[in-house]
Amino acid sequence: MNGYVVGIDLGGTETKIGIVDYNGNIVEKSIIPTLVSRGSEDVIDRIAESVRKLVHTSGVESKVLGIGVGSPGSIERESGTVIYSPNFPGWKNVPLSRRLEELTGFTTYVENDANAFAIGEWAFGTFKGTPNIVALTLGTGVGGGVISRGELITGSQGFGGELGHVIIEPDGPLCGCGSHGCLEALASATSIVRMAKEFRKRYPDSPVFRQENITARTVFDAAKTGDEMSELVVERATKALAIGIAGFVHIFNPDVIILGGGVSRAGNYLLEKVERKVRSYVMESFRGTFKIALSELVEDAGIKGAASIVYFRSK
Amino acid sequence: MNGYVVGIDLGGTETKIGIVDYNGNIVEKSIIPTLVSRGSEDVIDRIAESVRKLVHTSGVESKVLGIGVGSPGSIERESGTVIYSPNFPGWKNVPLSRRLEELTGFTTYVENDANAFAIGEWAFGTFKGTPNIVALTLGTGVGGGVISRGELITGSQGFGGELGHVIIEPDGPLCGCGSHGCLEALASATSIVRMAKEFRKRYPDSPVFRQENITARTVFDAAKTGDEMSELVVERATKALAIGIAGFVHIFNPDVIILGGGVSRAGNYLLEKVERKVRSYVMESFRGTFKIALSELVEDAGIKGAASIVYFRSK
Incomplete structure (x- = not known):
């Protein structure tokens, strides 16, 4: 064209x-x-x-x-x-x-x-033209889009693909949607910052709290250097993400799960943690059927x- | 034809x-x-x-x-x-x-x-020809099938639709697939019987344990007559089912969720419990967009x- x-x-x-x-x-x-x-x-x-x-x-x-x-x-x-x-x-x-x-x-x-x-x-990314894609944006919220056999999953009103609101921890933190423990309430940039702040009393010396403006990036950077509080937060967020992704693998049998949005900029550190955990949550017959990748369209x-x-x- | x-x-x-x-x-x-x-x-x-x-x-x-x-x-x-x-x-x-x-x-x-x-x-049921259907069989295991815009969700290898293995309670009971707290490990007929048996020491007088052969039906029948142990089991199973269904609603925006398999024979007692709970787990914008129904093809x-x-x- x-x-x-x-x-x-x-x-x-x-x-x-x-x-x-x-x-x-x-x-x-x-x-x-x-x-x-x-x-x-x-x-x-x-x-x-x-x-x-x-x-x-x-x-x-x-x-x-x-x-x-x-x-x-x-x-x-x-x-x-x-x-x-x-x-x-x-x-x-x-x-x-x-x-x-x-x-x-x-x-x-x-x-x-x-x-x-x-x-x-699907159109421009590394996995261009791949027929079965699950895409997650990890930003202020957690958004989702699913392409199955080359078609977008939309459902009856076009509201489908709300992957951020599957419930991961039924008794977990309140989500903006009114439910508790949604993927969004555990793995969005906003939630990562919130979970860190909740630890302030227990970990007052964490380098994270020396920052004026705490972002998900701050927390990931601190976790990479071994900050205990940040590691706990990253652990909970990546566990939630892995449980969600394992579910999407069982539901959609996708070729690839692509992670985008601000949180995905934590890069391979994030990817490796998520990959390892997803492996432990996925049925044997699905092993090796999918890849998890970071979006490269970022900018x-x-x-x-x-x-x-x-x-x-x-x- | x-x-x-x-x-x-x-x-x-x-x-x-x-x-x-x-x-x-x-x-x-x-x-x-x-x-x-x-x-x-x-x-x-x-x-x-x-x-x-x-x-x-x-x-x-x-x-x-x-x-x-x-x-x-x-x-x-x-x-x-x-x-x-x-x-x-x-x-x-x-x-x-x-x-x-x-x-x-x-x-x-x-x-x-x-x-x-x-x-x-889709072909012969009450919701014949409905373009967006999520179907769950609640039997020995929990099976799933999804029709989206008139097409079956199959994924890249055809393994998609394994709705029974979404994780509901990350620290819940071990599932046959190796994960913990899958929908199947909480809401299949087998799991309902297992959960009841685990209560034998605490509720030795439950009428359920007077039966030679305990089935999901036994547990539901006892729950209907107010047996405390059975009510606890039904509560946990229907909560799991509701969390799963709410997730499928957010993911697929279906017209209808149809429940089949042995457990579905618990009828309106099951349906009402599930419906009420699903309402509490579903985002406002999805209210009124879907029905939950029992399969009428049973035999x-x-x-x-x-x-x-x-x-x-x-x-």
Whole structure:
């Protein structure tokens, strides 16, 4: 295919827009503040304006195949409507796809951002074209996207793939969703920081608490250097992740499980811990049937994932 | 379609064979002892002979569209090979489909028995034709089959849908698969009996222990009449089942979750307990998106499920 796609990574704070070619290279990009509080019409207007400018300056106007948007929240996929998005107050049934089409003239597809990440891996990642992919984004929350025999798992309303809300510890910490011990409540960046902070009284001397701003990265870095508190937190998070992944292996028999999002930047240290534990939780007949890998799209994965929707939907 | 299908429910003790019409009615059936110990060739020979006889006596020879076999274990679906089956010692890479085709002349499809159950529900059950179905068989083990947008979830090797081996209690009882606290180790008929027996010292007066042969049915019946020990066991089993189902709801966003197998005969008593608990584990956005139901194929569900494979594969 000889053309370009516009990928839009709609975020709570900023929105990244890029022109992406068929190989997943970003030829031009811009970042605008989302300014959610101004309301959906204002946000969409400004995004559309940025798209028009970007397409114009790149000189690819006649070669744009469409727009793909990765959006947090529950998406009605057929119509490209944002039903509800926790970090976008007031966004209820926003016809994102239709409005962007009206304002730009380009066919627009919208997917949940974790699904977009999965499709991005399928389209542009190391495991490009792999028919059975389970993708997990370990960030503020834990998002999931599943491609099974080349098709996205969406379910009846398109809400499927909420892998972050399988329950790992039935009596574990409260999750934002209202349940206890969800994967998200144990393995998201937010949860890793929360679990570390809960240890402050027991481990006041941990180097983690010398930092002004504690992130999941801080905790992983300290664990790597042998900080006991951080090791305990990493142990619990990676155990939860391994139990979740083992379940997804039994459910989907995937070729690969791809980990993305901020937590995945802990790299091989994370990967090795998770791999070892998953082995102990997986039935013998599944041994050797799957790989666990870190996403290599990291930088601009959002734009690329969003862009890939257009190729995926029109394949 | 004007024709008939042969459904074969291959079991560890007996094998049920039936001639099934397009509406799922069994027009003729026979049951033979499987006699696993005689080896796969002998078993297949006798099944083929029964099929030929049954087709002949029913007078449908010219109208048989094919054979469907529901088999326990890991199945290579494309070739219809039984890779491995825990209750069939010595069955490794048995070319079940090819041999039955050679011996009977009818095109033969093989599926894992829990997948066959799911397809049977899709073809002949109350929720006939529903595009997104999660089916669970609660018997000796816990089997699973998932139909998503009208397609069976099989994964890369065809081993997908092992819903019984998601981990519910990471520190729970040992499962036959080697993990701890799998759904199967908490909610199968076998596990329910095991958990009851573990209470014998604490509750020696439970009416359950007056029975010669304790089954899941015994435990459920006692729970219904207020037996404290049985209520505790049912509570733990239904909690596990609810946590599992809530996970499947988040993962698949199904229209319906159908419960079959011996445990499902506990009926509405089971259903109400599970439904109430699932509600408490499911995210708000999924409320009202799914139903939980008991299979109504119960009697001969195995034959019907097996038969339905032929219709499903040739749809």
